[in-house]
Amino acid sequence: MGRHKMIKGICRLCGQNTDLSFEHVPPRTTFNKNTKYTSVDFEDYIKIKNPLKEKPKGKIKQGGIGYNSFCKECNSFLGANYVPAYKRWVQGGFEILKNTEFCPHKYLIKEVEPLKILKHIISMFLAINGDWYLEAYPELSDFVANPESQKLSDKFRIFTYLTKAEKLRYISHVAKVDAALGTHIKCSEIAFPPYGAVLTIDFSGQIKFLNDITRFQDFNLSKTTNLNVNMFQLPTNTGLSPLDYRKKSQLELDIEKNIALSDELERKYNSTNGSKETSS
Ligand SMILES: [Zn+2]
Known part of the structure; x- marks a missing residue:
């Protein structure tokens, strides 16, 4: 390996200050092995007047997207406990993606393990957020670190949607202004085909077109089930704006x-x- 260096820091799962290994987000086995992507500073991005026409200058990177967020032990723990379940969920979604922007899909994924999927999704949010997040919301790491736990504090909710992720999203914690609700939604969002996921904090409403999958916690750890999914495929034509599913024409x-x-x-x-x- 050797391509990804270890760096010192706080492991977002166990909280130890130690060497952190490179964690692919999403896992490298879920088509994130050779992802080419442009790494752009937020400051450079906001200087651009029209992001659809001007491409922000950034470094092209290769080898999959990831973060030095977990120690080696926690990285292996996630790989052994949750990644296989997450992979199954991803494969199910990939098969039905279409070349349309707003599209409802009904599909069946056989023998999935919902609790593990939920835990893996939350681990990805731990990975993309800074170590302050671990300190502010220890309930999240507790839930992930303990495979048997079926109790996620109800201040957190996880929403998902299907997406081709026209623009990938790795949005760490922000307060998104919701003009329609006249309020803020504290959230974090990841979009990488075939799914987008949003983690909200202290939010009790619904988000149009998105599926609330927080109840995946009701499945026992070892329980496999055939899941009937009813999910919208949404476009992500902007990379830095959470909960923004405007069509390209509307965005233009x-x-x-x-x-x-x-x-x-x-x-x-x-x-x-x-x-x-x-x-x-
Ligand atoms: Zn750790």
Whole structure:
């Protein structure tokens, strides 16, 4: 191996300050072995006026996306306990993806282990968030570290959707303003084909088109089941905005509108500044 270096830090699962090994998110066996991706700083990204037309400059990386988030033991623990179950779930979803942006799917995945899937999804959120997250929300790591635990604190919920992940999403904890609800949703989101997942904190509403799978915790650890899934396939045309499933055409319209608006504001600003200068 050797391509991925160990780094020192706090393991997001056991909390030890130790060498952290590279963890693929999602697991490398779920088609994240040779993922090529562009690594862009958020600051560079927000300077771009129209992200659909201008590509942010970034480093092209290869070899799968991941994070140095877990110690070697915790990494192996996840691999042994949850990754096989997660892989099955992923394979089921891949088979039915279509080339359409909004599309409801009904499908059956045989012999899945829902509790393990839920635990693995939460481990991915631990991986992409900083170590402050572990300290702020120890219930999450407790739930993942103890395979038998079926009690996730009800302040957390996990939502999923199907997606081709037009733009991959690795969004760590943010407070997303929901204009329709007039409130904030504290959340974190990962989108990598065939699924997107959202972890919300202190949120009790519904999210349109998304499936709440928090109840996967009701299945016993060793319980395998045939799961009838009824899930929407949603587009992720932006990489940095959580809970944003606008179609590409809508996104283009909105971007054009924003550019026009900011141009107008700029003109107004310049003209009022100009008139001040002439009047003084
Ligand atoms: Zn650890």
